Amino acid sequence: MGGTSRGIQNSNLLGSSTHRHYPVNLPPAVNSLTQQVIPWTSNKSHGEPWKSFRTRVQKPVLQPQTVRKYITPIAKVTQDFIERIEKIKDENNELPADFDNEIHKWALECIGRVALDARLGCLDDDLTPNSEPQKIIDAAKFALRNVAELELKAPYWRYIPTPLWSRYVRNMDFFVEICTKHIDAALVRLKNRKSINEADLSLVERILADEKDPKIAYILALDLILVGIDTISMAVCSILYQLATRTEEQEKVYYELKQILPDPSIPLTTKHVEQAVYTKAFIREVFRVYSTVIGNGRTLQADAVICGYQIPKGVQVVFPTLVTGNMEEWVKDAKSFKPERWLKEDVNDKLHPFASLPYGHGARMCLGRRFADLEMQVLLAKLIRNYKLEYHYEPLKYRVTFMYAPDGDLKFKLVKR
Ligand code: HEM
Numbered sequence: 001m002g003g004t005s006r007g008i009q010n011s012n013l014l015g016s017s018t019h020r021h022y023p024v025n026l027p028p029a030v031n032s033l034t035q036q037v038i039p040w041t042s043n044k045s046h047g048e049p050w051k052s053f054r055t056r057v058q059k060p061v062l063q064p065q066t067v068r069k070y071i072t073p074i075a076k077v078t079q080d081f082i083e084r085i086e087k088i089k090d091e092n093n094e095l096p097a098d099f100d101n102e103i104h105k106w107a108l109e110c111i112g113r114v115a116l117d118a119r120l121g122c123l124d125d126d127l128t129p130n131s132e133p134q135k136i137i138d139a140a141k142f143a144l145r146n147v148a149e150l151e152l153k154a155p156y157w158r159y160i161p162t163p164l165w166s167r168y169v170r171n172m173d174f175f176v177e178i179c180t181k182h183i184d185a186a187l188v189r190l191k192n193r194k195s196i197n198e199a200d201l202s203l204v205e206r207i208l209a210d211e212k213d214p215k216i217a218y219i220l221a222l223d224l225i226l227v228g229i230d231t232i233s234m235a236v237c238s239i240l241y242q243l244a245t246r247t248e249e250q251e252k253v254y255y256e257l258k259q260i261l262p263d264p265s266i267p268l269t270t271k272h273v274e275q276a277v278y279t280k281a282f283i284r285e286v287f288r289v290y291s292t293v294i295g296n297g298r299t300l301q302a303d304a305v306i307c308g309y310q311i312p313k314g315v316q317v318v319f320p321t322l323v324t325g326n327m328e329e330w331v332k333d334a335k336s337f338k339p340e341r342w343l344k345e346d347v348n349d350k351l352h353p354f355a356s357l358p359y360g361h362g363a364r365m366c367l368g369r370r371f372a373d374l375e376m377q378v379l380l381a382k383l384i385r386n387y388k389l390e391y392h393y394e395p396l397k398y399r400v401t402f403m404y405a406p407d408g409d410l411k412f413k414l415v416k417r
Contacts, residue, residue: 117202234403
């Protein structure tokens with residue numbers, strides 16, 4: 001399902017960017033910041049306007065050599081997260097029931113550091129529910145978890161401001177306002193900087209270096225923060241749960257990391273991360289079997305023939321990667337959890353290259369995937385190199401809350417290695 005912007009448009013399963021999260025026709029009664037944002041956001045959701053936006057921003061976000069530069073700041077944030085874990089675990093070395101919220105804090109701190117060059121203070125002690133970082137997390141979660149409700153169900157909000165719509169708009173107003181404050185601060189820092197070292201530029205600064213229109217940088221930063229918290233956090237919840245409940249595979253991850261990092265205190269480099277092939281294969285396998293984003297879709301812009309079926313223009317076509325990733329037809333021995341299948345030496349195993357597409361595919365593929373991969377690899381390298389992860393409660397079921405992840409308290413026990 002290649003996402004070319006000519007034949008198909010992104011549909012609503014994820015493909016989520018801030019400009020798509022404000023639906024197009026605002027009820028007239030809604031008088032809010034949203035309306036100031038709409039003119040330069042909503043019309044950039046699809047087709048040529050989206051393509052033009054994406055073309056202007058995607059280079060620094062997807063270029064491997066640019067992404068690699070962020071390993072040191074991401075490792076620093078992750079080290080602070082590990083120190084926080086040390087503080088919040090109880091006398092039995094167990095993490096609190098709301099550990100998933102701690103993972104969200106780590107994710108926001110990472111994306112704040114990368115996109116805005118700012119430490120947002122998410123990992124500080126005793127953040128209250130009213131603290132700014134917690135409110136950003138709650139707002140981003142609310143936005144992603146309710147967008148499907150508004151976009152896929154009957155759109156009454158187009159005619160009257162329904163309670164959910166009004167709450168959604170208030171939530172987005174708050175999100176935009178708070179993030180704009182940080183983006184403005186990043187812009188002022190850039191202006192005041194005397195000499196600019198290319199390696200030290202934040203993503204927003206990189207965009208502004210080539211792009212004269214500051215709105216583009218605003219939209220990108222908002223997109224990355226909005227989409228870059230809950231997605232990766234739920235993916236990490238799933239990966240840690242699988243590690244904790246698959247002792248044999250966790251030991252393989254540990255021994256690989258121990259070999260790569262005999263001294264766990266040495267600074268992590270991209271070379272270390274590149275060598276951790278089994279760790280990466282483990283993440284890939286979790287995504288195959290339990291894809292965090294269950295699928296994505298496109299609205300056909302022209303009649304098409306797909307697998308022999310004639311599909312008319314306008315139909316929404318869904319690619320359910322959670323389903324295809326688990327089909328024997330495309331993946332040999334699909335029922336077995338086998339990270340090795342992603343390692344090169346295992347070429348004999350049937351594995352269709354499109355069976356598992358956790359980040360989507362084509363021109364609209366996840367914009368944050370390289371950062372997501374790097375952040376997850378750094379987290380595992382630090383956590384699993386230093387701790388054995390255990391889980392001593394009833395098995396958790398997976399549930400879709402827009403993202404697909406284990407549903408329940410992640411009270412992991414951490415045993416120091
Ligand atoms: C492991 C975590 C993540 C997963 C599984 C994931 C998955 C996806 C998927 C499936 C799409 C839709 C792709 C398509 O339609 O073909 C998407 C889009 C997107 N993702 Fe991610 N994502 C993750 C993390 C992130 C992060 C950390 C960021 C930001 C730093 C991010 C930013 C975006 C953006 C901006 C889009 C919209 C792209 C566009 O429409 O042009 N994602 N993601």
